[in-house]
Amino acid sequence: MVDLLIIGAGPGGYEAALEARKHGLSVTMFDERPAGGTCLWVGCIPSKAMHHVAENYRGIAQLQALGQPITVGPVDLKALWAQKNNAVHTLAGDVSSLLQNAGVEVKLGHAQLTDDHHILCNGVLYEGKNILLASGSFPFMPPINGINLPGVLDSNHLLSLQTLPASLIVVGGGYIGLEWAFILRSFGVKVTIIEVLPSLLTIADEDVSKRILVFAKKEGIEVLLNVQIGSFEKTETGMKVNLTSDPGRVLEAEKILVATGRRPRVEGLGLDKAGVQYSPRGIVVNALKQTSVPHIYAVGDCIGNPMLAHKASFEGRQVAMHLAGIEFQPDYSAIPAAVFTFPEIASVGLTEADVRAKGIAYETKRIPLRANCKAVASDQTDGFFKIIYDANKVLLGAHLMAPQASVIMHEVAILFHEKKPLTEWKNVIHAHPTLSEIVQTMLHSL
Numbered sequence: 210m211v212d213l214l215i216i217g218a219g220p221g222g223y224e225a226a227l228e229a230r231k232h233g234l235s236v237t238m239f240d241e242r243p244a245g246g247t248c249l250w251v252g253c254i255p256s257k258a259m260h261h262v263a264e265n266y267r268g269i270a271q272l273q274a275l276g277q278p279i280t281v282g283p284v285d286l287k288a289l290w291a292q293k294n295n296a297v298h299t300l301a302g303d304v305s306s307l308l309q310n311a312g313v314e315v316k317l318g319h320a321q322l323t324d325d326h327h328i329l330c331n332g333v334l335y336e337g338k339n340i341l342l343a344s345g346s347f348p349f350m351p352p353i354n355g356i357n358l359p360g361v362l363d364s365n366h367l368l369s370l371q372t373l374p375a376s377l378i379v380v381g382g383g384y385i386g387l388e389w390a391f392i393l394r395s396f397g398v399k400v401t402i403i404e405v406l407p408s409l410l411t412i413a414d415e416d417v418s419k420r421i422l423v424f425a426k427k428e429g430i431e432v433l434l435n436v437q438i439g440s441f442e443k444t445e446t447g448m449k450v451n452l453t454s455d456p457g458r459v460l461e462a463e464k465i466l467v468a469t470g471r472r473p474r475v476e477g478l479g480l481d482k483a484g485v486q487y488s489p490r491g492i493v494v495n496a497l498k499q500t501s502v503p504h505i506y507a508v509g510d511c512i513g514n515p516m517l518a519h520k521a522s523f524e525g526r527q528v529a530m531h532l533a534g535i536e537f538q539p540d541y542s543a544i545p546a547a548v549f550t551f552p553e554i555a556s557v558g559l560t561e562a563d564v565r566a567k568g569i570a571y572e573t574k575r576i577p578l579r580a581n582c583k584a585v586a587s588d589q590t591d592g593f594f595k596i597i598y599d600a601n602k603v604l605l606g607a608h609l610m611a612p613q614a615s616v617i618m619h620e621v622a623i624l625f626h627e628k629k630p631l632t633e634w635k636n637v638i639h640a641h642p643t644l645s646e647i648v649q650t651m652l653h654s655l
């Protein structure tokens with residue numbers, strides 16, 4: 210009998226496997242594709258590889274605006290994918306080597322529970338003392354007429370486009386839709402975002418939501434809010450969207466990207482056969498990530514929001530450590546999140562609306578990126594840094610819009626994690642000129 214059987218070799222599954230091996234547990238892990246999960250094959254890594262390419266394009270545009278005689282031919286999408294493919298295959302090789310060197314048995318194929326101690330994969334039955342479900346999530350496609358037409362893509366299909374569409378309608382103003390909208394706009398695609406809600410990026414702080422709308426429009430991205438979709442239809446040149454919120458109004462583009470969120474993957478796992486409780490919102494777990502069957506655990510996207518790779522990894526490690534007799538609880542309040550738009554958005558802790566809803570007495574401070582020398586030097590001053598803090602000046606939430614915000618936010622995440630008055634960090638010296646100095650400017654202002 211194996212100590213730990215794992216379904217899903219994404220960040221949740223493979224981090225659990227590696228941690229479990231460190232503690233001497235035997236591990237067999239199953240996945241339908243080579244290890245890496247959504248994050249590596251179709252999620253974080255492909256999108257950030259393309260974000261990097263887009264950043265280079267924007268650098269060229271900046272030089273052209275300075276009058277430099279640089280000309281760029283039409284975008285060859287297949288060639289641009291090369292950056293993504295290199296990154297994905299390098300990292301896939303790294304993950305596989307790590308797992309192999311650690312002694313994790315990896316089986317390629319669909320796996321499902323047959324009862325609470327057994328998993329069937331490729332006709333072979335495996336017995337486990339403990340089981341971890343890390344099956345991830347899938348793109349949610351809303352029930353709209355025409356959603357299955359070939360010109361309607363989800364974030365997975367987008368990666369197999371052979372040529373760049375001249376125009377794209379992005380349905381959904383969440384982080385996946387926004388990231389691809391900004392990336393593709395940088396390559397010259399005419400992008401329209403349509404969102405059912407009254408703002409973009411609704412889970413973000415309200416100042417961020419308002420600002421990203423301004424920046425999207427500045428990029429030339431058309432944004433329609435409060436929109437209800439009637440149907441998608443094929444046209445001679447591409448696709449069209451009929452709006453019920455504005456009868457008679459039709460939007461046309463070569464392709465449609467549907468980015469309306471993701472749902473936990475709970476089907477096809479044999480959960481009922483093992484007596485594991487779940488709902489469409491995910492597999493039900495307690496604080497230790499035990500399901501309704503205590504020796505069956507679940508982590509990552511399959512247990513619901515927030516669906517972030519680093520959250521999945523920490524939960525995977527938590528389970529492996531628990532099995533090894535070490536208790537470790539991820540600090541959910543201190544999980545940083547990043548959105549790779551232009552500029553990047555990063556946050557840790559609560560939004561101002563969250564703080565208001567909790568009835569905590571608070572103050573906010575906001576510094577424009579224009580106050581940062583490096584931002585001015587590189588002519589990238591769109592953005593701001595906002596903090597929300599309590600009466601003792603302990604940080605409740607931080608929200609940053611700036612180039613490299615995803616990197617800078619980790620310093621703030623440490624301040625958040627420490628839960629000490631921010632004034633205690635005033636004397637931490639920051640190098641000049643750096644974008645990180647915005648944190649020092651903020652601390653000095655308190």
Ligand SMILES: Cc1cc2nc3c(=O)[nH]c(=O)nc-3n(C[C@H](O)[C@H](O)[C@H](O)COP(=O)(O)OP(=O)(O)OC[C@H]3O[C@@H](n4cnc5c(N)ncnc54)[C@H](O)[C@@H]3O)c2cc1C
Nearest residue numbers: 217219220221241246247248252320345509510516517518
């Ligand atoms: C476009 C996009 C961009 C993203 N960008 C970011 C980002 O920048 N930062 C971030 O933190 N997160 C990002 N995410 C989210 C991130 O990818 C997920 O949160 C993360 O991958 C979840 O890890 P996981 O281990 O829970 O599941 P997954 O990575 O989804 O892995 C689950 C694995 O289980 C396998 N599986 C499922 N069921 C079975 C079965 N029955 N048998 C065999 N195998 C099975 C699947 O094949 C899959 O490989 C992005 C997602 C997308 C789609």
